[in-house]
Structures are given as C-alpha cells and as structure tokens.
Amino acid sequence: MRRDLGRFLPGAALVAALTLGAAAPTGAPVSRPGPDTVPVAAQAACATDPATPKRQSRAMWMASVANIDWPSRTGLTPAAQQAEYRSWLDLARQQRMNAVVVQIRPAADAFWPSPYEPWSQWLTGTQGTHPGYDPLAFMVAEAHARNLEFHAWFNPYRVANHTDLTRLAANHPARKNPGWTVAYGGQLYYNPGIPAVRAFVQDAMMDAVRRYDIDAVHWDDYFYPYPVSGVAFPDQATYAQYGAGFGNIADWRRNNVNLLVQEMGAKIHAAKPWVKFGVSPFGIWRNAGTDPLGSRTTGLQSYDAIYADTRRWVRQGWVDYIAPQLYWHIGHPAADYAELVRWWSETVSGTDVQLLVGQGTYRAGAAGQDAAWQDPAELTDHLTLNRAYPRVVGDIQFSAKDVRADRIGAVSRLVADHYRRPALVPLAAGLGGAAPAAPNLTSAVRGTGGVALSWQRGATGSTTAYAVYRLPGDGAVDPCDLADGRHLLGTVRASGSTGMFTDATAAAGGTYRYLVTALDRLHHESAASNVRLVTAAGGTFSVVVDNATAGGFAAATTWGTSSYSSARYGANYRYANPQAVSDPAWFSAALPATDSYRVEVWYPADPGYNSATPYLVATANGTVTVTVDQRSGGQWRVLGTYQLAAGERPVIGVSRWTSAQGYVVADAVRITRL
Structure with a gap:
C-alpha cells in the first residue's frame, strides 16, 4: 500500500608509589583526558533519560517536485526563494532537528548547474532556465551555517510526469537518447535495464557529490515504477537484449536495481568516504505469507512490485542507512507500524547500517485519513515505541509543510515528548573520522x-x-x-x-x-x-582550571598523574614528593580585569598526604604563600581573597618545597571575581 499523494511524493510513502605514609596511587602514572572527559565505558554505565538521547537523527523531507515544499511556486525571485528556504531551515532548528533531506534532482533535472541535465522546471517554471544563482551551493551553505546536515535527495529514474519528449528542454538527455526512455502510466522514465542509463544517472548524481559539500546522498522509493493494474512495464525487448543469465524478467529487474545501489554506494565512498548513502524505501519488503523472512504484513511487496530488494541492500552493507517509509498507524490491519519497526530492526541487526524511520507526518490530522491519525498522540506514540528498538537511531518527517502545519498539535506533542533537548547526529560506522582535540x-x-x-x-x-x-x-x-x-x-x-x-x-x-x-x-x-x-x-566572572585543562596547567615530569582517589576533581590529579627545590605546578587563567578575586582549591585527601602544602598566589602586588593541610579535602577550600591582575598568566601554584612529609597534590582551582 503506498500513499495516494501522487507519484512525485517519496513513496508509500533517518592512575605507584610507596613511602611517606600516603595512600599510594595505584599503578604506573598515566595521562588521562581532561576533567570533563566522558569515557565511553563510563557513559555506557550511566542511567540515561530516553526522552533526551545524546544522539538521534532528526530530519524532515523538503520536496521540490511539483513545488510541494520548496520553492512554494515557480517563478519566485532568487531573493524570495532564498528567504523561503531559510525559513524552512529555521523551522528545522526550532524543532531541534539536525538534518534536512532536500530534493535536488526530482525528475532528470538539476538544482545546480549540471553539465549532465537541465535546470529544473520547479525553480523558474521553464526547464533549462537559469534561476539566477546556484541553489545547491546556497542550500548547503545555509544548512551548514545552522549546523544541519544536508542530505541531497535524488530520484534516479523519473524523467517527467508526462510522456511527451518534445516538452523537455531541447538539450535534455532524454530527447537526445529517446531509446533510453519508457512511457508508463502516463509518465516518462529512464529504462533501468539499459546499462548506459544506469551509468548516466550515476554520473549525473555524482557530479553533485564531487562538487558540493553534501553530507549524504538520499534516494526515496522510486526505482521501477509502481505497477499500474493490468498494464505490464514495457521492457521486454530490453530484457531480451540484456537479460542473458536470468531465468525471468523479475530477477533481472531486481539485479538492475541492485547494481544501481551497489555501484552508486561504491562511487560515493571512493570520491568522498565521509558522505553517507541512504535509501528510504517503501515500508514492506515482503510479507511473511510470501516469504518466511518477511514481515507479518499483507501489503504491497516492494521486492515484487518495484523490484527493490531492500533487505539485501542492508544485509550486504551497500547503504549506510535505511529509512523505510512506515506511514501506517500502530495496529494497522495490513501494515502494523509496530510490526514493521520490529522487522526492520531485526533486518539491520548484525550490520553497520543505521535504521531511521520515515514518518507519515502528512497523515496526522489530515482529512480522509484513518481515525487513528485524528489522535494527536499517534505520531508521538511511534517514537515512544521506537525506544524499545535501540537500532532505530532516528526519524524523518514527511514533509516540511506538514511539520509546519502541525495539524491537531501532533508535531508539537512529538517535539515536547521526544525532541525536548538537542541531539547529536548518530555515528556512522565504517565511514572513518576521529574525535578532534578538546577545545x-x-x-x-x-x-x-x-x-x-x-x-x-x-x-x-x-x-x-x-x-x-x-x-x-x-x-x-x-x-x-x-x-x-x-x-x-x-x-x-x-x-x-x-x-x-x-x-x-x-x-x-x-x-x-x-x-x-x-x-x-x-x-x-x-x-x-x-x-x-x-x-x-x-x-x-568565575573559572575552574583542572590539572588536565588544555593550556591551563603546567608541571614538570617529576609530577606524576593519578586517578586513585575518588575525591578527585575530574578524571585525575597530579602528585609529587616534597623536596627543597623550585618545582611548582602552575594553574593559569585569563582574568578579565584587575580586581578582587576569591581563590579556591580542590584536592583529594588522604591521612598520609602532606600537612603543609605550599600554595602560591601570584597577586597584583607579589606572590603570596598559603599553607594547606591536604590530609583533609575532597571539596572546594577557600585560600583567600586577593587582588589579581588582568590578563592570561599563571595564577595559582602548588610547590614541593615543604619540610612536611607526604605527597603534595595539584588537582583544581577556582577563581571568582567579587
């Protein structure tokens, strides 16, 4: 069952020492990250709130075909088009989304100056007419300025919503190669069975991948067209020419689509390994009644109807994410949302493929939809159900205008229940990358x-x-x-x-x-x-400087590093044996003005630590020494209030020059302007 919104929508449709009486830090000295580093193992043991996940894909589709979302109509000035687009991105940020999926090749045309295909008619009203700027360059830059991922949405095979080649731009590849096209169901398509066609559409899409800083290539569910009742897709002659080795036309057609997916994924990653490749297919692969590997559903089967073997693409790892269009309500008799989330979650298990869910936001509160969609809780209930399946890393809403419409408050409720806080984009396995140094x-x-x-x-x-x-x-x-x-x-x-x-x-x-x-x-x-x-x-003004603060702490190698005491500040602290040498550890800070500041220190405590640790305070009038008993601690201790000079410099030091016994410790300081 695919939604009946016209064929241009995205289908039926993201730390050793001894002595001095101190408790010895265990093990060899180690160097660990800063005070607020969050080790993965530590995070894994934390109790988290499912309503505020650290990572979650949140996106909406923006359809350009037929001016569904953007531009709102043809013929707008570049300034008007750009203002509209910015408003959509602002909406995405308001809803705490982190990506947009924007259609840039809706029908064998382009939203960028492509050397392969003409300008899209959905920009100016006339195919082939320059819109006066580079929409794709603009769209990517504006999305990234708001730190939104930009997923470039392409339709591989659709040529036109009519069958008249003469209505296409004079330089259209379909007019130059009429043998590449097939008319079916009142529309014009490139023939997926012709190898030259497959190579051409890949080249046309790869042009955008190579030339623009996109984050992902995205396809929807249009491969072979959805079947028209009683009408065969007219590619029998193509099958006769290219189908050797296949026992039937259906297997041949599926192989054509498999090759398109496999080859395109390889080309994307060869050109830009960080660019993700995602597909949003029709929500049902096959029904269990047809295939025991299928879902417990009874709807249209994309494997058989449009020759999309989506399960194979996932199991083979040809895609980086799969975003099935699950546009049915929970409990739907033929295609239960709950059953399909279960099936897709099992399908991606054991792979590196991410699972997003395409949500039928357009149904919520819309006239003519099932009664379930008149309940403002239906959409939010989908995301609540998703929490039971950790392989679901996010959702994509169809489409932008329905997110904005927020009929019956369904979107507002979803945002309040599930998008309460921002979220980082989930990590995509296998695409490389590494965490930068801490700022x-x-x-x-x-x-x-x-x-x-x-x-x-x-x-x-x-x-x-x-x-x-x-x-x-x-x-x-x-x-x-x-x-x-x-x-x-x-x-x-x-x-x-x-x-x-x-x-x-x-x-x-x-x-x-x-x-x-x-x-x-x-x-x-x-x-x-x-x-x-x-x-x-x-x-x-107040600043905390820890022993691991980048650029904020300096000590010689004579100072060891330990994480022995649980009363430490942050991940670890520094320690040294007392000795009559000038070897202090210094904490530096950038102070905004010469003024009075309260100075506090934090250090872990132990009965064997030093009872007279010298702290040095570099005041505006000279260095002051304050002796601290480090046998008790584990909390902020006030050294005093001092006049400190403006600027960035070492402010608080911990000296080893003491006659008392036991380790001296340097952990953290806090400086507060009064």
Missing part, C-alpha cells in the same frame, strides 16, 4: 543577552562543529552528566580557530558550569573542555 573554553560572561561563551579550537584534529553543555550548580563534573542530552544546549558550526555561543536561556539567578566539545564532520565527539563557572550574581 579551550576561554570565557563565560553573563550579560544582558545571556551568558556569552568563547573558546579556542583544540590543537589537533579536524573540527567541523561544537557542542555546548550547561550543568546546573558548581562542583565536579560527573561523566554521566554528559551521557545523554539533558544538559546539551545546542551545537554550532566551526568557523576559524575560535568559537562563540550565547546561552540566552540562562536564568539570572542561576549558577552554571559550561563545557564545550568538538565534533568532526562525522560527529565523533572530543573530550570536554575546561569548565567555566558562572555564578548567580549577575556579571560575575
């Missing part, structure tokens, strides 16, 4: 517009974007604090070596800890940055 959060300043954050890019790795986190209160950061999305404020695209973000939602009386992570283009996440603390007092 250095240089400032967090409260102002009239919220808390303004600034940071510097890490020294290594390729950073494409950043994720910004806000934790309530002060204290150490627990790894579990970043295990899901409950503290994720948002993401921002990388630009140059610095970054900025303003938290406009910070309460005036709130005390918060901010952290930033870096992401590569495939969304591998770095260790977290240093923490910046913003207290309840308006405009107060």
Whole structure:
C-alpha cells in the first residue's frame, strides 16, 4: 500500500608509589583526558533519560517536485526563494532537528548547474532556465551555517510526469537518447535495464557529490515504477537484449536495481568516504505469507512490485542507512507500524547500517485519513515505541509543510515528548573520522543577552562543529552528566580557530558550569573542555582550571598523574614528593580585569598526604604563600581573597618545597571575581 499523494511524493510513502605514609596511587602514572572527559565505558554505565538521547537523527523531507515544499511556486525571485528556504531551515532548528533531506534532482533535472541535465522546471517554471544563482551551493551553505546536515535527495529514474519528449528542454538527455526512455502510466522514465542509463544517472548524481559539500546522498522509493493494474512495464525487448543469465524478467529487474545501489554506494565512498548513502524505501519488503523472512504484513511487496530488494541492500552493507517509509498507524490491519519497526530492526541487526524511520507526518490530522491519525498522540506514540528498538537511531518527517502545519498539535506533542533537548547526529560506522582535540573554553560572561561563551579550537584534529553543555550548580563534573542530552544546549558550526555561543536561556539567578566539545564532520565527539563557572550574581566572572585543562596547567615530569582517589576533581590529579627545590605546578587563567578575586582549591585527601602544602598566589602586588593541610579535602577550600591582575598568566601554584612529609597534590582551582 503506498500513499495516494501522487507519484512525485517519496513513496508509500533517518592512575605507584610507596613511602611517606600516603595512600599510594595505584599503578604506573598515566595521562588521562581532561576533567570533563566522558569515557565511553563510563557513559555506557550511566542511567540515561530516553526522552533526551545524546544522539538521534532528526530530519524532515523538503520536496521540490511539483513545488510541494520548496520553492512554494515557480517563478519566485532568487531573493524570495532564498528567504523561503531559510525559513524552512529555521523551522528545522526550532524543532531541534539536525538534518534536512532536500530534493535536488526530482525528475532528470538539476538544482545546480549540471553539465549532465537541465535546470529544473520547479525553480523558474521553464526547464533549462537559469534561476539566477546556484541553489545547491546556497542550500548547503545555509544548512551548514545552522549546523544541519544536508542530505541531497535524488530520484534516479523519473524523467517527467508526462510522456511527451518534445516538452523537455531541447538539450535534455532524454530527447537526445529517446531509446533510453519508457512511457508508463502516463509518465516518462529512464529504462533501468539499459546499462548506459544506469551509468548516466550515476554520473549525473555524482557530479553533485564531487562538487558540493553534501553530507549524504538520499534516494526515496522510486526505482521501477509502481505497477499500474493490468498494464505490464514495457521492457521486454530490453530484457531480451540484456537479460542473458536470468531465468525471468523479475530477477533481472531486481539485479538492475541492485547494481544501481551497489555501484552508486561504491562511487560515493571512493570520491568522498565521509558522505553517507541512504535509501528510504517503501515500508514492506515482503510479507511473511510470501516469504518466511518477511514481515507479518499483507501489503504491497516492494521486492515484487518495484523490484527493490531492500533487505539485501542492508544485509550486504551497500547503504549506510535505511529509512523505510512506515506511514501506517500502530495496529494497522495490513501494515502494523509496530510490526514493521520490529522487522526492520531485526533486518539491520548484525550490520553497520543505521535504521531511521520515515514518518507519515502528512497523515496526522489530515482529512480522509484513518481515525487513528485524528489522535494527536499517534505520531508521538511511534517514537515512544521506537525506544524499545535501540537500532532505530532516528526519524524523518514527511514533509516540511506538514511539520509546519502541525495539524491537531501532533508535531508539537512529538517535539515536547521526544525532541525536548538537542541531539547529536548518530555515528556512522565504517565511514572513518576521529574525535578532534578538546577545545579551550576561554570565557563565560553573563550579560544582558545571556551568558556569552568563547573558546579556542583544540590543537589537533579536524573540527567541523561544537557542542555546548550547561550543568546546573558548581562542583565536579560527573561523566554521566554528559551521557545523554539533558544538559546539551545546542551545537554550532566551526568557523576559524575560535568559537562563540550565547546561552540566552540562562536564568539570572542561576549558577552554571559550561563545557564545550568538538565534533568532526562525522560527529565523533572530543573530550570536554575546561569548565567555566558562572555564578548567580549577575556579571560575575568565575573559572575552574583542572590539572588536565588544555593550556591551563603546567608541571614538570617529576609530577606524576593519578586517578586513585575518588575525591578527585575530574578524571585525575597530579602528585609529587616534597623536596627543597623550585618545582611548582602552575594553574593559569585569563582574568578579565584587575580586581578582587576569591581563590579556591580542590584536592583529594588522604591521612598520609602532606600537612603543609605550599600554595602560591601570584597577586597584583607579589606572590603570596598559603599553607594547606591536604590530609583533609575532597571539596572546594577557600585560600583567600586577593587582588589579581588582568590578563592570561599563571595564577595559582602548588610547590614541593615543604619540610612536611607526604605527597603534595595539584588537582583544581577556582577563581571568582567579587
């Protein structure tokens, strides 16, 4: 069963020492990531909120064919088209989505200056007419500016919604090669059985892949056309010419589509290994009544009707993601949503293929739909059901205009129940990439517009974007604090070596800890940055510097690293034997003004640690030494209030020069402007 919205829609349709009486740090000294690093193993043991997942694909389709979504009509000026498109992206961000799927080759035409095919008629009204700008370059740049993935949606074989070749642009490849085409059901298609056709449509799509910074190639469910009752698809002569070795025309047709999928995936990854390849097929592969491997359904079978062996594509790993169009309600007698999510989840199990679900948002509250779709809870119930199947990594809503329409409040309810916080895009196995170095959060300043954050890019790795986190209160950061999305404020695209973000939602009386992570283009996440603390007092500057803060701590190799004590701040701390030498460990900070600051220190405690550890405070009037008994601790301890000079420099040191026995420890400091 495919939805009856016309043939242009996406089918029926994302850390050893001894002595000095101290508790010895166990094992050899190790170097670990910064204080707010979230080890994968630690995250795996965390209790997370399923309503605020750390990673989840969230997208909507934007159909250009027949001006379904964008542009809203033909003949708009470039400025009007661009304004409309920006509004769709703003809608996606408002709904806390992280991707858009935009149709750029709806019918053997192009939304970019293609050397293969004419400009799309859905831009200007006339096929082949230049729209006055490069829509694809514009679309990708605008999506990335909002840190949305751009999935380029192509239709491989459709040529026109009519059968008259003379109505096509004069330079159209179909007019130059009329033998490539087949008329069927009142429409014109490229013949999937002709090898030259398969090569041509791949070349036409690969032109966009090579020339533009897209994140994925996306196909919908149109391969061989959906059958017209009583009318055979007229490719018997093509079968006779190219079908040697196949016992029947159906197997030959499926092989033609298999080759298209397999070859296209290989070409994409050869050109740009990071670009994903995804297909959104009709929701039923085969029914169990026909094939024991099929789903417990009784609807149209894409394997047989449109020759799409989608199960094979998944099991062979020819695609990176599969997004079946499950446009039926829970409990549908012929195609139960719950059964199909189960079947597709089992199908992707054991593979690296991601499973997204194509959602029939267009049905919610629409006239003429089943009664189930008049319930505002139907759509949100789909995503609740998905939580029982971990292989489901997200959803794509069809389509943008229906997301905006939000009939009966179904979309608003889905967003409130499932998109409450932002989410990172799930990692795609096998496509390479690596987490960049952690950024250095240089400032967090409260102002009239919220808390303004600034940071510097890490020294290594390729950073494409950043994720910004806000934790309530002060204290150490627990790894579990970043295990899901409950503290994720948002993401921002990388630009140059610095970054900025303003938290406009910070309460005036709130005390918060901010952290930033870096992401590569495939969304591998770095260790977290240093923490910046913003207290309840308006405009107060506060910074936490840990021994592992990038650029914020320096110590000689005579200082070991340990994670022995659970009372540490962050992942580890530094320790050294007392000795009459000038060998301090220093914590540095960038202070915004010469002013009065409260200085606090954090260190783990042990009865055998040093009872007279010298802390050095580099004040504006000279260095002050404060002796601290490190036999008790595990919390913030105030050293005092000092006049400190503006600028970035070493501010707090921990010295080894003491006659007392036991390790001296350097862990973390907090400096707050008063």
